Amino acid sequence: PQYVKPYVKGNKNDFIDAAAIAEAASRPSMRFVAVKTEDAQVIATIHRIRDGYIKERTACMSRIGAILLEFGLSLPKGHAKMKALFQWLAEQNQELPPSLLNELCSIHEHYSYLSQQIKKQDIKLHDISENNELARLLKTIPGIGDLTSTLCIADVSSSNNFANGRNMAAWLGLVPRQFSTGGKPKLLGVSKRGNKQLRTLFVHGARAVLSRPDTTGKVFGQWLVNLRATKPFNVVVVALANKLARIAWAVLQHRQAFKAAKQP
Template sequence: MSTIHILGIDLGKHCFHAVGNNHTGKDVIRRKFSRSQLLRFLSVLEPTIIAFEAGGGAHWLARKCEAYGHRVRLIPPQYVKPYIKGNKNDFIDAAAIAEAASRPSMRFVSAKSEEAQVIAAIHRVRDGYIKERTACMSRIGAILLEFGLSFPKGHVKMKALFQWLAEQDIKLPQSLMAELLSIHEHYKYLNEQVSTQDRKLKAITENNENAELLKSIPGIGDLTATLCVANISSPSNFGGGREMAAWLGLVPRQYSTGGKSKLLGMSKRGNKHLRALFIHGARSVLSRIETTGKVFGDWLVNLRATKPFNVVVVALANKLARIAWAVLYHRQAFRAV
């Protein structure tokens, strides 16, 4: 077999399609593997460049490849699409991945550590509980509306559901009250599960130096700090805070042609959940602009006086992301100048 310079792998649940190119870009291998077969093949393959898309299971496989001595190149799926030739199939996808990985200007994703993936999993489970809890609250409200009761929004009222029902003039059937009791018990269970996940994230923050440093930034708490640790493998992956803010989608979209630049709304690229947390952090700072917001000086006060609220929120979220990069890169807590 000729020497493989880059091996492109199209990942799947059970089947993995691999295309290997030599230094001239010519195919020297084209094979389909099961998961166990792929691991055996990689374990005996001479150290080379292994490329695949940064999708499900990619970070686990990246750690395996690095343990075998290979160099891993994880590529965002949207950057592979332009290299797909002809009709789509798994071998064509693998060939496109290998070609994309050979481009000198290609952008790659760093492999996550096992700890980072665990933190991300805790966040994902927490998000699932919150969505289920919201659906549970909506279900209770919809049932009551069918019986002529408009239930107020919010967790305070939901926790006191039966006290609120007792204050109403409408008498509900006992069988319906039994249904509401069952749903409300599920709501309380979900509340407990969300609290449990919050405690896990707080414990991680207390034992992680980077997370503790990030919490020194106004507007950043346990959620944002731990998700930053989970998703930002190394601050050196970015050329600066500006690049990190762009990666999070906290910059304007650009449409420029004929020498004319046009800036549009927020690009909303990158990690949606992390971007949302930075925006929530900015909102919390703006809600206490006289106290917490004082560290940003006249810049924030003047911006709030001259720009719409949502524009100020995104601008402050952008600044928080840049500060977060600086804190991680220099490994120093935030200090107001």
């Protein structure tokens, strides 16, 4: 819509909007949304349902913590304590009303149900990634697993939508935002435009690589070592996520598994 807005003439109505869309579509430099296949839509649906379960589970955990806080108990964060909730309550040696324990039992069952549903969605995505050729190729890239590979298949749809890997990284919002004027280039922080969910997965993948610099991080050679020594950690994470996105485009474009360059 933001690309059509400059072509709207006069007041806004359906007829003027249609004329603006037709005018914008005739521009040679106009960008268009790629049409997804049914398989890609199904994968995206699985991801959306999984994200919904995760949000519900997080809300459920927060609700349990808030209830206990009203009775003077501060439940530690994390799924380990949440799974062993009633054992933790027994260790506190504090008597709670039986009716409260019944309510906690009910909401804890809901938490367990949501965890089971998330596992089912993970199994579905794992099966898809194992049976899809492009997903298997994407998983050869360090830091990319079932979630990132399947979401790439669903949202990118075709590597031909981008001229090169940098365009795909820009579409994901992993490049600097520009504020240049008068021939003076000025680069700000990352633009954070485009697909937020896929960008988040690439950033998490970069964090996973940086957590094991002596194993998975080795494939990026001296570039990653020098960057880690001179830049803040979060800057290195975004830079590595940008590189992972470019590599993912190359893998999709050439349909070849990732091969690490030989280090001198």
